Each structure stands twice: as C-alpha cells, then as structure tokens.
Amino acid sequence: xxxxxxxxxxxxxxxxxxxxxxxxxxxxxxxxxxxxxxxxxxxxxxxxxxxxxxxxxxxxxxxxxxxxxxxxxxxxxxxxxxxxxxxxxxxxxxxxxxxxxxxxxxxxxxxxxxxxxxxxxxxxxxxxxxxxxxxxxxxxxxxxxxxxxxxxxxxxxxxxxxxxxxxxxxxx
Amino acid sequence: xxxxxxxxxxxxxxxxxxxxxxxxxxxxxxxxxxxxxxxxxxxxxxxxxxxxxxxxxxxxxxxxxxxxxxxxxxxxxxxxxxxxxxxxxxxxxxxxxxxxxxxxxxxxxxxxxxxxxxxxxxxxxxxxxxxxxxxxxxxxxxxxxxxxxxxxxxxxxxxxxxxxxxxxxxxxxxxxxxxxxxxxxxxxxxxxxxxxx
Numbered sequence: 369x370x371x372x373x374x375x376x377x378x379x380x381x382x383x384x385x386x387x388x389x390x391x392x393x394x395x396x397x398x399x400x401x402x403x404x405x406x407x408x409x410x411x412x413x414x415x416x417x418x419x420x421x422x423x424x425x426x427x428x429x430x431x432x433x434x435x436x437x438x439x440x441x442x443x444x445x446x447x448x449x450x451x452x453x454x455x456x457x458x459x460x461x462x463x464x465x466x467x468x469x470x471x472x473x474x475x476x477x478x479x480x481x482x483x484x485x486x487x488x489x490x491x492x493x494x495x496x497x498x499x500x501x502x503x504x505x506x507x508x509x510x511x512x513x514x515x516x517x518x519x520x521x522x523x524x525x526x527x528x529x530x531x532x533x534x535x536x537x538x539x540x
Numbered sequence: 541x542x543x544x545x546x547x548x549x550x551x552x553x554x555x556x557x558x559x560x561x562x563x564x565x566x567x568x569x570x571x572x573x574x575x576x577x578x579x580x581x582x583x584x585x586x587x588x589x590x591x592x593x594x595x596x597x598x599x600x601x602x603x604x605x606x607x608x609x610x611x612x613x614x615x616x617x618x619x620x621x622x623x624x625x626x627x628x629x630x631x632x633x634x635x636x637x638x639x640x641x642x643x644x645x646x647x648x649x650x651x652x653x654x655x656x657x658x659x660x661x662x663x664x665x666x667x668x669x670x671x672x673x674x675x676x677x678x679x680x681x682x683x684x685x686x687x688x689x690x691x692x693x694x695x696x697x698x699x700x701x702x703x704x705x706x707x708x709x710x711x712x713x714x715x716x717x718x719x720x721x722x723x724x725x726x727x728x729x730x731x732x733x734x735x736x737x
Contacts, residue, residue: 457556458557462558463558463562463563464562466561468564468690470659470660470690471563471564471566471570471571471572472566473570475563476570479573482554483555486554486555
C-alpha cells in the first residue's frame, strides 16, 4: 500500500481579453506547479509471493521407516551370509572330473549344509525383500503434503522534511 | 524369463553339481544323491550305468575255506620278496586261506602281511593259523609310513615265528558294514613276505 500526500495545485488564473483587440488572445503557458515536498511519480505495485513449504515427516514416521529398512537390510544380509555359506559348501563337493576321492559322511554333511543354508538364504531374502518393499511403499504412502504460503508485500514512502522514508511490510 | 534366469543363476551355485564318475564309492557303497556304486570299479555313477559286483573265477578258487586247504604260497626265503595275491571273498564264501612254510635256516624270521580292500564293500578281517591249529585274529598296527589308497582300507599283521614252521593266513568277513547283506563281498590284495625282525 502506498500513500503520498500531494499539495494542492493553485487554480489557473482567469485571463480576460484586452479591450478593442477584436481577436481572442492565445492562452498563456501553464506554469509548472510549485511543490514543496517529494512527489510519488510512480505507483508502488504490490506482488504476491507464493512459497511451497514441503511437509515434514513426524519423528515416529521416520523411526518406523528406518526400522523397517534396517530390518530388511539386516535380514537380507543374513540371507547373503547363508547364500555364500551354501555356495562354499556346494563348491567343496562339486566336481565334473574324477576326484580320486571316496564319497564320505563328511561330504554328505557338506551337501546337507549347502541345502540347509540355501533354504535359509531363500527365506531370509524373501523376508528381507518384503521389509524393503514395505519400507518403500510406506515411504510413498506416508509422504506428508506440502503447503502453500502467500506473502503480500507492502511498501510505503513517507515524505519527511528534506526527504522520505521508504518502508516495507509483508503479511502472510 | 530374464528374472527366472537370474534366480536360477543365483541359486544354481548353491546346489552341489557332481558329475557321474567323480567319486569313488564310500563305506557301504555310499555315493552322492542320485548316484549309485558301480560294482566293477567302485565308482559312483548314474543308476542306469551300474553294473553288479563281479569277480573273475581265477580270483576265487574253490576249496580254500580252511587253513589246511588254503592256496599255497611257496618258495618264501628268510628275507623274501613280497608275494602279492589278488582275490575276492564273495557273500557265500566263508574264507580264503593262504598257507606257506617258513625256511628252517633263518637266523630270525617274521611274517609281514598287508591286506587292502575297497571300503565300498564289507570289510575283511585277517586271521592266522599256525601248524594247522585253530584260527585266531591277526592284526597289528600298520607302520606309520603305510597309507591306504583313497577309497581303500588296509589291515596289517606282523608276527615273529620259528624256523621251519607252517602257517596259514586267512581272510574272513567282518560280519558288519555289509549294506544289510547287499554288499557282503569284496575284492582284496594280500601282500605277504618274510623278513628279519
């Protein structure tokens, strides 16, 4: 909002034609107005500022998401451990050429270990994957909505003796 | 399809991949799952490739079931060469006996016997009979430098004997670890020599 006081401009003087001239005299030039104080020559235009304020997740939401992700990573890590253990046990007995070695109860145990770890790895991968998927879905579903805020600036010019005070205000 | 291939790649390495013929048969014809013991060469093969246990007639002579009727190992000297006898002890065979004489002119003499056989079939036990007497167990610790080949077991026997004595070494069934009778036979190699103790 802008406001400026303007001093009153004196009215044009009345000019009367000289007697006997017979013609209408040309109007005299309008003298510039005499102003003592500052004059606002251009109006201050206010413009709205729109700001998007992203919503913030609550602490409990963050904790829940972090816990679910951590659980997924942890269980997936266990799955990786069992996966590698299964591969190790499997590689110890796997062969495509004659080994010269007699099949033994220890080899049977390696096969059983490979199968056991393989099953555990599959289960852990499934559970870990479910946790990670749940965390992603929850991250999307619980995303807080952003808010819009409008800022309306106000400028003012206050003439003072020998100058002016320029000020600004914002309301929102 | 691609996901299926990826899952297969990840888990394929987690299952043992054992080609037929990779392993010798273990105790009591133990083999990897999906394979069986081949009776000819004691290797683990596909069940469709299995051949039954077989033994040439020459390695299973009849009538050697008693010490006095054992196959003769002759020409042993006080410090003899190693006499090696290959044979089979079938399920319906009680024992295989080998008899020999100790020379009478030795300063001191001992019997050294070594028996090796595949672990895939019923283990064998050594016995000794001196001067056609009763048979008794004959097994002593093998020398620390003696190791059986892979897939085989070894039995050793050492005994100081008198000059001019007569002895018989026999091989009998152990009576256990015979696949409930399904593998109650075996091939063997008996090494015998006389030496100075």
